[in-house]
Amino acid sequence: MSSERGKRPVRVANCSGYHGDPAYEMYRQATLGDVDFITSDYLAEVNLANNAEAWRARKHPGYEETALEGIQQTIDVIAEKGIKVVVNGGALDPKALAMKVQTLVNEKKLSLRVAYLSGDDLYDCVGPNMPTTKAELQHLDSDNSSAAPASLTYAFLRGTPDGKPIPMISAHAYLGARGIVHGLRAGADIILCGRVADASPVIAAAWYWHDWDETDYDNLAGALIAGHLIECSAYVTGGNFTGFDRYDLDDLVEPGFPIAEIDADGACVVTKHPGTKGMVTVDTVRCQFLYELQGTVYLNSDVNAYIGGVVVEDVGKDRVRISGIKGSPPPPTTKLAVFYTGGYEAEILLNATGYATFKKWDLVERQVRHFLPESAMNELETLEFQRIGTPGPNPTTQTSSTTYLRIFIASRSQQAVAAVGLALRSISLKHFSGFHSTLDSRTAIPRPFIAYYPALIPQSSITEEIHLLNADGSTETHNTGHPSHYADLTPRESYDPPSTSQEEPGKAFERSRGATETKRVRLGDIALARSGDKGGNLNVGFFVPASTPGFPSAFVSTLNVDGDAGGGDRGEATWTWLRNYLSISRMKELLGEDWRDNEYFIERVEFPRIQAVHFVVYGILGRGVSSSSRLDGFGKGVADWIRDRVVEVPVGLVG
Structure with missing residues (x-):
């Protein structure tokens, strides 16, 4: 591999997007074809917290056991x-996992060098208690004056x-990729x-392979x-894909995991091993891009990526090229979970x-509030x-006529939660007609829960080190330093389509096309989408499908390198309608009763070269x-x- 470094794209395979992904996916990525790196993201934000108390009490190993299992299954192939x-x-506890892997290397007498990275655990610096003022630990969104924190953001005060x-x-x-690059x-x-950070192992692989400067x-x-x-993992190969219903379900039962072939200029092709299930298309890639x-x-600890000009192109079966990304120095701060x-809490x-x-639910809510002590x-x-x-x-069955009420309760007081x-x-037989519930009442019992607070911390305050293990048990440690340049954060972009300043979203487009008739359809009949979370904020992006089978021909467009609809005027017309229709005010309308004027805030941007509109809804996830x-x-x-x-x-768009 060393002789090929920098002479061709580096092939980086992912073997996990969460600790629940099977350990054998690492072995599959190593054996189903040639790759240069295997990376993974085993950690959702809550993984660490769920195990932290048990780990400190020495009742948990500290590392993700599926990671060790994957290495155990694959280490001979790796070597x-x-x-x-x-x-x-x-x-x-990366050190504990590294020691386990080093023992395995020694037992098998393999010529492999094991290392671990430290510096991310700042509990001893900012703990053991939560701050008593807001100024002590700055909130992640504190730089955004338009986004008011959710009501319980500072509940710990x-x-x-x-x-x-x-x-x-x-x-x-x-942490970023620089420490990993030092180790490599x-x-x-x-x-x-x-x-x-989730993408840092991949950045490090390309950084090292192409010998880039920081x-x-x-x-x-x-x-x-x-x-x-x-x-x-499978989120870009058919998992969590809103266009799934247009494909053969058998092909989505076990999608293959992805590979990124990263060029010397940072552009990449996303693909997967031949013969594996699922698919890599312009649509699956755009779905994951918007996630x-x-x-x-x-933002990343090593670089800010400017993604507004992203280009997504189909370059072959299960091969999609992504380019058009620009970069700048990273911010002086990084996220602290x-x-x-x-x-x-209880439900x-x-x-x-x-x-x-509906009246039954009105009654039970009044009854609970009536009998709940002040x-x-x-x-x-x-x-x-x-x-x-x-x-x-x-309804032809009782289950199709049945809905449920979810009463969610949370408090610092166990007794207050139990009181609900x-x-x-106290309602007992005073209930509404036909009242029934699950026979399992355990959900009503108060249980402790872990709360989340996303914060910012200066990168300069982090001591990041890479530790290389030797076969004799000794360790070689290197301080990996900090970025040489930073760029201050600037206000995030947010804007409406141009037509909304003059008239209702979508009307200008209809008028320009001479359209007077409309047809009522579901938005999903003409657009794909992806949504997810960043702490208490929701993000959701919509785009015109390019290649998903089963969409009416009026909506299908084939993107070319400029992001135009290669399929002709209809695809471009659908995009023009979509971007004008999906304004900030329209998004509030679509959120319906879930929208709260005084509590939430929306940012909106467009990605014109991939025909996408993206929203961040601040505070809606509490x-x-x-x-x-x-x-x-x-x-x-x-x-x-x-x-x-x-x-x-x-009507002209729906045929």
Whole structure:
């Protein structure tokens, strides 16, 4: 491999997007074809917090066990093929995982150098308790004056019921790729990391392979987006894909995992091993590209990527090229994911069937509030009555007529949470007609929960080190330093389509086309989408499908390098309508009763060369992650909900 470095694109395979992905995916990526690197992202934001207390009590190994299992299954192939491995499965204790891997290397007498990265765990610096003022630990969105934090963002400032500070559980900074590059240049073959940013292992692989300088920002930015595209494993090969229903379901049962072929200039081709299921298309790539964005700038500890000019091209079967990314120096701060003891929560699920369902839910809410003691009510942080589903018309089965009420409760006080369940007992046989519930009542029992607080921390305050292990048990340690240049954060872009300043969104387009008639269709009939979360914020992007089978021909466009609809005027016309229709005010309208004027804020941008509109809705997921009260706490289902909304589309576009 060393003789080929820099002479061709580097092939970087992903083997995990979450710790639940099977360990054998690492072996498959190593054996189904040739790759230079295997990377992974085993960590969702809450993984570390879920295990932190047990790890400190020595009841958990600290690392993700699927990462170790994957290496155990694959290490002989890694050694034989000269594949380098960079994974963040070290989680809370990368050293412990590195020692396990080194023992395996010694036992097998393999010529592999193992290393681990440290510096992300800042619990000892900012813990063991949560701050008592906002100024002590700056919130991630504090630089955005337009986005007011959700009401419970600073709940920890209230302290415990007895007036003590709230205990912190974990605090991990998102590290970049520079430490990994140091390790690779020092000869490491396997590098075990903790909370590096999701794309950092991929950036490091390309940085090392092409021997870039840390100021080759355009190249690094391209690699950052390559990492963003493949770090969620099957999300770019058919998983979580809104166009899935137009494909043979058998082909989506077990999609192959992705590979990024990254050029010397940072542009890449996303692909997968031949013969594996799933697909890599312009549409699956655009879906993943739009996932978990925050506008047109993608931040990382090594580089800011400017993604507004992104180009996505079909260059062959299961081969899609991504280019047009520009870069600049990174911000002086990085994200710090902080988790703390949030108190207690519970949910109660009640069923209602058929006739007068909405009044039944009105009644039960009044009854709970009536029987709930005022003392408990005053201690509740959250009491929500969420109505899930709508009875089907003229139902032919009882289940199709049945919906449920989800009562969600949270408080620092266990007794206050329990009081809601006791209030239901007081209703007893006073309930509405046809009342019934699950026989399993465990969900009503208060349980401790972990709350999330995303913060910012200066990169200069982090001591990042790469540790290379020797066969004799000794360790070689190198301080990896900090970026040589920073760029201050600037206000994020947000704008409406030009027509909205003169008239209602979409009307200008209809008028320019001479269209007077419209047809009511579901938005999903003409647009694909992807949604997700960044803490308490929802992000959702919509785009005109390019190649998904089964879409009406009026909507199908084939993008060329300029982002124009190669399929002719109809595809371009659909994009023109979509971008004009999806204004900020229209998004509020589509969010319906979930939108709250005084609590949420929306940013909107466009990606014209991929025919996409993207929104960030600040605050709608509450505190986010483990402490969101929403049924869909990660916002993954929002895209399909909005696609199910009925919209007025010019008849000329629907054929």
